[in-house]
Amino acid sequence: MQDTFNAVADIIAETCNIDRATIQPTSHTINDLGIDSLDFLDVTFAIDKRFAIKMPIEKWMQDINEGKGSVDDYFILSNLCARIDELRAAKPA
Amino acid sequence: MRLEYFQMVDQVEAVDPVAGTIRARAEVPRESSVFEGHFPGYPILPGVLLVECMAQTAGHLILVLEKFQRMPFLAQIESAKLRRFVEPGTALSISASLVHLGSGYAVTKAEVETETGAVAEAGIRFRSLPFPNPAMRDLMLENARRLGLDAPMRA
Numbered sequence: 001m002q003d004t005f006n007a008v009a010d011i012i013a014e015t016c017n018i019d020r021a022t023i024q025p026t027s028h029t030i031n032d033l034g035i036d037s038l039d040f041l042d043v044t045f046a047i048d049k050r051f052a053i054k055m056p057i058e059k060w061m062q063d064i065n066e067g068k069g070s071v072d073d074y075f076i077l078s079n080l081c082a083r084i085d086e087l088r089a090a091k092p093a
Numbered sequence: 094m095r096l097e098y099f100q101m102v103d104q105v106e107a108v109d110p111v112a113g114t115i116r117a118r119a120e121v122p123r124e125s126s127v128f129e130g131h132f133p134g135y136p137i138l139p140g141v142l143l144v145e146c147m148a149q150t151a152g153h154l155i156l157v158l159e160k161f162q163r164m165p166f167l168a169q170i171e172s173a174k175l176r177r178f179v180e181p182g183t184a185l186s187i188s189a190s191l192v193h194l195g196s197g198y199a200v201t202k203a204e205v206e207t208e209t210g211a212v213a214e215a216g217i218r219f220r221s222l223p224f225p226n227p228a229m230r231d232l233m234l235e236n237a238r239r240l241g242l243d244a245p246m247r248a
Contacts, residue, residue, distance in 0.1 A: 041168060041198050041218065048195055057196040 004051075004081040004088075011046045015039060025078035030071075053087040094119045094146075094185075096127045101146040102187065105240045108157055113191030115154040117240070119146060123181045138179040143213045144170055147203035151189035151217045153242060155199045158191065161234060163221045165199060171216030183207055189217070197221055 005025055012029070013020035016039045029035045035043065044055055060083075063069045073079055094101055101119055108115040121138050128136035148167045155165035179185070189203035199221055204214040224230040237243070 038168060041220070044195060044198065045193060045200055045218075048193060054194075054196055059196070061197075 004084050005077060007050055008047060008077065008081055008084065011050065012043055015042045015046055023077070025076075025081070027077050028072065029075045029077065029080070047084065051084060051088055053084065053091065055084070055087065094121055096122060096125045096142065099145070100236075101142065101149045102153070102240055105150075105153060105237075105242045108154060108242065110157055113154065113158065113194075114188065115150055115157070115190075116186065116188045117150045117153070119185045119187060121179060121181055121183045121185065125181070128181060136181050138181075138183075140175040140213075143175060143179065143205055144173055144215060144217075146185065146187050146205055147189065147213065147215055148217050150187040151201040151203045152219065153237065153240070154189050154191060154201065155194075155219055155221060156233060156237065157242070158194060158199075159221060161230065161237070162223070164224050164229065164233065165219035165221050167217070168198070168220045169216075169218035171218065173213070173215035175213050176211055179207070179212060185212070192216075 009020060009023040012018060012023055012033065012035065016033065016035050018033055018035075023033065027033055029040065029043075044057060048054055060069070060074045064071055064074065074083065094103060102117045103119045105115060105117045127139065127142075131137065131139050148170075152165045152167070155163075159165070184207065186206045187203065188206075189201050192200040192202055194200075197220060199219045201217045201219070202214070203217050205212040224233075
């Protein structure tokens with residue numbers, strides 16, 4: 001989990017030109033870090049590439065819109081990293 | 094190529110959904126009102142339209158990969174290089190390849206060549222969204238047929 005957070009935080013800092021020290025597990029990607037949709041596209045691509053996964057962003061958005069989850073469940077970094085770890089664990093060996 | 098209608102591609106020559114590649118051709122018209130301003134007495138294809146050639150070609154690849162269920166909208170142009178001028182009447186070969194098909198986005202690379210060499214290249218990224226209405230999907234399907242996209246898909 002800590003490794004995942006460090007990797008994601010590095011990606012966000014580099015991609016969005018955000019001071020790495022301000023990126024915390026409790027940071028909200030939109031409300032706290034101010035990442036807009038185009039930068040988030042870059043972040044998503046970098047995470048997909050880094051972990052060889054495909055983050056199901058559209059499914060997550062659908063879940064949020066249908067009330068099956070909250071924005072915080074997906075876009076607070078500690079929660080995002082937990083979901084990334086789930087996707088990594090679910091990958092075929 | 095019909096510049097006034099933003100139809101940059103004349104024909105799709107090959108598309109390979111498995112390899113994630115597409116190749117198309119386009120001929121720059123000899124006459125166009127675009128050249129009256131770009132530039133008077135020295136007509137060349139605007140560089141931004143070369144980028145549009147690559148975006149439309151790569152966009153058709155994404156349409157095929159998404160089985161015409163989603164529409165790719167241009168979101169980002171990365172490291173575009175416009176290497177030489179393109180004059181009226183020039184035949185262009187445009188190719189694109191998929192780098193990554195993500196959830197709601199796609200990353201591609203594209204390039205334009207003429208018989209004398211490389212003209213342009215860029216990384217092209219798209220947002221991939223459901224069609225905003227059925228008419229737009231119908232238009233894209235009709236456009237694909239006009240480009241001969243059916244034939245390469247069967248090959």
